[in-house]
Amino acid sequence: MWTPAVWASDILVHFYETSVLPAISNTKYEGLISGKGDRVIIRVMPDVVWKPYAKGQSLIYDDMTPGQVELVVDKAEYWGAKIDDIDKMQSDIDWLDKFTMSAAETGKINVDKAVLGAFYADVSSENSGSAAGAVSGSINLGETGAPLAMTKLNVTDIIVDAETVLDEQKAPQIGRWMVLPPILTNLLRKSELKDASLTGDGTSILRNGRVGMVGNFTIYTSTLLPWVMDGANRTYHIPFGTKDALTFAAQIPPKNVERLRSEQFFGTLVRGLMVYGFEVLYPDMVGSLYAYKA
Structure with missing residues (x-):
């Protein structure tokens, strides 16, 4: 019917x-x-x-x-x-x-x-670029003309840097995620630290692209991320964040x-x-x- x-x-x-x-x-x-x-x-x-308090002072609301x-x-x-x-x-x-x-x-x-x-265009200016970090201002997440070169040796380090950016914004630890294109998920699976860093099902990817966990990030893979040619390299805008954002x-x-x-x-x-x-x-x-x- x-x-x-x-x-x-x-x-x-x-x-x-x-x-x-x-x-x-x-x-x-x-x-x-x-x-x-x-x-x-x-x-x-x-x-x-929260504010410091001294005995007898007036309170500010x-x-x-x-x-x-x-x-x-x-x-x-x-x-x-x-x-x-x-x-x-x-x-x-x-x-x-x-x-x-x-x-x-x-x-x-x-x-x-x-x-x-x-939506990546709506992120805070402190959460992208070569001087990211609300506190440090010294975390390199890549920028036009100078993208990050990911390899199997540094892919987990770069993901940890992204997590540090959220830490400096005091973002919740729960519900963090990152979406990678398959070519970079491939690097993650080949990395020397994969056994220690990538937790979850090592043989299959769920229908929605879930790969596993790196730190507090749930890693997803998608072929639909935006990319541009920056010089001779196909360069991706890779989003990360928390579910509430x-x-x-x-x-x-x-x-x-x-x-x-x-x-x-x-x-x-x-x-x-x-x-x-x-x-x-x-x-x-x-x-x-x-x-x-x-």
Whole structure:
């Protein structure tokens, strides 16, 4: 039986199983959206500041009015598929299940590429470049014209440097992540410290790209990271951060999932629309490496 709400839910479930985004962001505002153009006002609580105290002194009270960040669901992707009645009759597979899996997989590619290719530009200036570090200002994460040259000998050192950048921002230890392209994940697996540094399943990668742990970072791999040619080298913008820093929301409204009979041929048309949005809530809790495989 054709039920748009169930089919939309199935596609979204498969999308979340294969996309890296739910693993590196919080999705708690997803239930508040229903279509493109929706806006969610997110309150960002300021930090409580401790101060030295001397007997008899007057106390100073900080203004704890929450800041606001707006999550705008301003992006959309659609799919459309058709199947001829003759092909359906001659097929021994469940074509609807195949469409469901295909829609989720191709949706993941488009959405992951869009988000990974955009949000690194919103990171704090102290969390990228050749002089990163809110305290030290001396951690080299690479910059245009001078990217980091990653090898199997220094890959774990560079990852530790990125973690130090988050430490200097007092970012939470829990929920830290980094996304590497496969060519650099390959270096990590070949590194001399892999047995001590890379924990997790050493033989397989989960469907969402999870590789293992290095320090407090959960390492993911993705072919969808943005890259440029810097000189003769394919150089990647490599994001890292904490889950709370980035918010992501996606929905497939059941009203936008339809099955129709074609007017041009004997067959069925299926189409659907996914709406989504993302926002960096805490720029000081995300960063970006700029590196290539040497």
